[in-house]
Amino acid sequence: MSGLTHLDAQGAARMVDVGGKPETARSATATGRISMSAEALSAVREGSGSKGDVLAAARIAGIMAAKKTGELIPLCHPLSLDAVRVEFAFEEDAVRATATASLTGKTGVEMEAMTATSIALLTIYDMAKALDKGMVIEEVRLLEKTGGKSGTWRAGE
Numbered sequence: 001m002s003g004l005t006h007l008d009a010q011g012a013a014r015m016v017d018v019g020g021k022p023e024t025a026r027s028a029t030a031t032g033r034i035s036m037s038a039e040a041l042s043a044v045r046e047g048s049g050s051k052g053d054v055l056a057a058a059r060i061a062g063i064m065a066a067k068k069t070g071e072l073i074p075l076c077h078p079l080s081l082d083a084v085r086v087e088f089a090f091e092e093d094a095v096r097a098t099a100t101a102s103l104t105g106k107t108g109v110e111m112e113a114m115t116a117t118s119i120a121l122l123t124i125y126d127m128a129k130a131l132d133k134g135m136v137i138e139e140v141r142l143l144e145k146t147g148g149k150s151g152t153w154r155a156g157e
Helices: 038-046 054-067 110-128
Strands: 024-035 083-091 094-105 136-146
Touching: 024 110, 038 054, 038 094, 038 110, 054 083, 054 094, 054 110, 083 110, 094 110, 110 136
Parallel strands: none
Antiparallel strands: 024 094, 024 136, 083 094
């Protein structure tokens, strides 16, 4: 029909059958950022906000979210992840979150990496909103995926 894998020939939503696919090592990395005021950024950096260590909580939330992606995104397969890593970097007016998910399996982990990134950023918002309700979550996107039939893909290539 349209080339979208989650639609059947009649256009109805479906879960892709991965039963016959071989298991391969797969990984995906996603990133996004949350821009904020200097006051909020300073509190996040120093861990001085009223809710404590913002990045520690955001890291755990991101990892937990990756593990629950199959419950959150309707047509995603529940996956047994081998690893999830969530890292943060400070930018001039923002915090950047980057998440990597990996496994050996029959389907990719792009959604798990994107979900981990998104929830980590939402957790930062939740923990710092007392200082800046105008924070903006932006640029959430896939950076790279490896494995499977389509091999390696990198943003910008």
